[in-house]
Amino acid sequence: MMLKVCNLDLRYQQIQAVKGVSFEVSKAEIVTLLGANGAGKSSILRAISGLIRPFGGEIFFEGINITRLPCHEIVKLGIVHVPEGRGIFANLKVIENLEMGSFLRRDKKAVRQDIERVFTLFPILRQRQNQYGATLSGGEQQMLAIARALVAGGKLILLDEPSLGLAPRVVESIFQIIARINREGLSILLVEQNAHQALEIAHRGYILETGSIVLADTASNLAKNQSIRKAYLGE
């Protein structure tokens, strides 16, 4: 088991955001967390990557308890979080954004190879490498955010709403790339409101409602589930 979240409790001040959530992500698996706005999806990702401290519960990554580790230690272990809204540094060039993605890596040669690899994966980024992040379109920013996560050399990527604010055709190609990097061996934890797209590429999924998991199943079963089709697929 790659990532194991046990009984996670998250609170902001007095307000309970997430209670008793447990789930797992295996090696080379795409797992999706689905749920409406405010169900606590982003908070769970922020807790895994160490941005917020859980009120209760534990998080294990490859057997190591990472619940109380600082962010940079968690990144070093191999968890890379692509935040909601993409989190591109608008004041840094595209290539500098990629350098920040590989901040902790000392193996310069491998980093250069990885940057070359993401330039092949996203040719538009090669063209724009000396432009500032602020000048990119939403789709290009999302590509850069994923590229930046890939050059971090992690084992598990947490993706927070990669489809947010993008045109359907761009969403399509982003999801194809997510499926592709997963086939190359990376595990992915995908948080989405776009349930249709997410279930198409995911292996398994969890449904989150007001801070608790109400349903867990394989992606194909979830896609067939009547109540889910009603609630999340707009049928």
Place this chain on the structure above:
Amino acid sequence: MKPSDLVLPGILLVSAGLYVWYYGWLVLAQQMINGLQRGSMYALIALGYTLVYGIIRLINFAHGDVFMMGVYFACFAGNFLLSRGVGFAFWIAMIVAMIGCLLINVLIEAVAYRPLRDRPRLTMLITAIGVSLFLENFLSLDPHQLPFPFNHLVFGPQFRPFPTLIKERVYPLAAGLTISNIKIIDLATALMLMVVLEYIVKRTKMGKAMRAVSYDMDVARLMGIHVDRIITFTFALGGALAGCAGILYGLTYGVLQSPCLGMWPGIVAFVAAVVGGIGNIPGAMLGGFLMGIVETLAISVNSNLGYGVTFLILILVLLVRPKGLLGSPYMEKI
């Protein structure tokens, strides 16, 4: 370009015109040279304000006092080196002052600001004022009235001469204008450090990480950037620049009035950073030189005028161009 953008240049031009009409071109030119000298110190201090603001959105009001400690460190180091007859005393004293202020600034951040990082921003601001008042008043205590070990920690309130590390030589320029070796050293040192700073911020990994932290601290964390270390690094840079401004001050004015001597330069440099656009590095340099020139011109009219004019410029900038002359170079994030 809005009409309000013309207010500030307009006022500056009209004032310069009046100055020329009253005193003539030569005086203006000479005072501009003198102003550049003063401005080089203000610019170095202003950079410390702007760097720290850019990273943690704090106006570090203790920064003028770090500069003051730089003057004292340079004074002690200079006296020691001269008494031993060591060569290159000025440059060694400069390095001592820079390292001393670097350590002091890092210490202030670790002790006073870091524990308050998650509190409302006002808390840190008030703490900064507290640190400033503490340094000024504690270091002004009379060592003869203090028990060990405090008597070795304070500077004392008395006047001190600054050691003559470099003998002043005045060179004539064209048309009766003069320049001195000290003016050249002040300006050249400041410009050189600005080039070094620009290189660090634009080209090195630490500098890029600084800009990343400045833009979005949480995302910087997700990159694996150790944010605390970047903040320490930023305070170190600001401290070193203030230390250098400190030795230039001693060299230029030749006297240490009291441990409160950093108050006024600190305020002018703060105004300079705001005028240039707080958080903006070229802005702080521009603002520093501008404030140096404006203050020198004002003082040449009446020695008490410098204080008022400094704040007048602050008020004008806040009224007509609150983001500062160079504003923010990139778009606000959504």
